[in-house]
Amino acid sequence: MNKLKRREILTRLRDNDPNPTTELVFNSPFELLIAVLLSAQATDVSVNKATVGLFAQASTPQEMVDLGVEGVKRHIKTIGLFNTKATNVIKTCQILVEQHQGVVPENREALEALPGVGRKTANVVLNTAFGWPTIAVDTHIFRVANRTNFAPGKNVDLVEQHLLKVVPAEFKVDCHHWFILHGRYTCIARKPRCGSCLIEDLCEYRDKTD
Numbered sequence: 001m002n003k004l005k006r007r008e009i010l011t012r013l014r015d016n017d018p019n020p021t022t023e024l025v026f027n028s029p030f031e032l033l034i035a036v037l038l039s040a041q042a043t044d045v046s047v048n049k050a051t052v053g054l055f056a057q058a059s060t061p062q063e064m065v066d067l068g069v070e071g072v073k074r075h076i077k078t079i080g081l082f083n084t085k086a087t088n089v090i091k092t093c094q095i096l097v098e099q100h101q102g103v104v105p106e107n108r109e110a111l112e113a114l115p116g117v118g119r120k121t122a123n124v125v126l127n128t129a130f131g132w133p134t135i136a137v138d139t140h141i142f143r144v145a146n147r148t149n150f151a152p153g154k155n156v157d158l159v160e161q162h163l164l165k166v167v168p169a170e171f172k173v174d175c176h177h178w179f180i181l182h183g184r185y186t187c188i189a190r191k192p193r194c195g196s197c198l199i200e201d202l203c204e205y206r207d208k209t210d
């Protein structure tokens with residue numbers, strides 16, 4: 001795909017949604033970190049249902065440590081992999097309390113050192129809580145980048161590198177959310193909604209639907 005087409009795609013996505021954000025509900029970088037940690041292989045809707053009660057009871061790392069693994073499990077048992085996630089939440093909170101004064105670090109290395117936090121989660125937190133121009137490639141972004149031929153790549157790391165290279169600076173902070181939302185609601189996995197897609201004429205997917 002050429003530069004002009006990419007710019008036009010991003011311009012249309014921006015015009016359609018000038019201030020995109022995550023659909024996860026959070027009130028602080030800490031709550032965002034925990035919500036993203038819980039969202040692996042789970043929908044944002046299911047995470048939000050669980051975190052309403054969880055954050056009402058524990059909205060800081062110390063409060064989460066005090067709640068304990070079993071207390072966290074009680075709130076998140078409707079989410080997949082909840083046993084492992086509850087353990088990771090508590091271990092992460094212990095590290096935040098002991099090594100970061102109870103504050104989420106604005107630092108990739110420190111974030112990725114937290115249990116259950118990988119590159120994708122770190123990218124989401126750096127982007128959404130701190131405004132860094134990072135692009136966290138999830139299943140939706142991976143699909144949209146490949147189908148459209150905007151930034152094809154064989155795996156999420158290659159797509160991330162490709163996007164970081166080709167997305168102009170002015171679009172970098174929000175690109176992650178535009179692509180996720182586009183993949184979640186229009187360019188859906190099973191059958192893309194090409195007939196109602198605002199970038200249909202620019203997309204290079206060969207098997208477009210009506």
Ligand code: SF4
Pocket residue numbers: 147148186187188192193194195197198199200201203204205208209
């Ligand atoms: S035209 Fe179809 S395949 Fe292309 S981005 Fe839109 S929904 Fe996806």
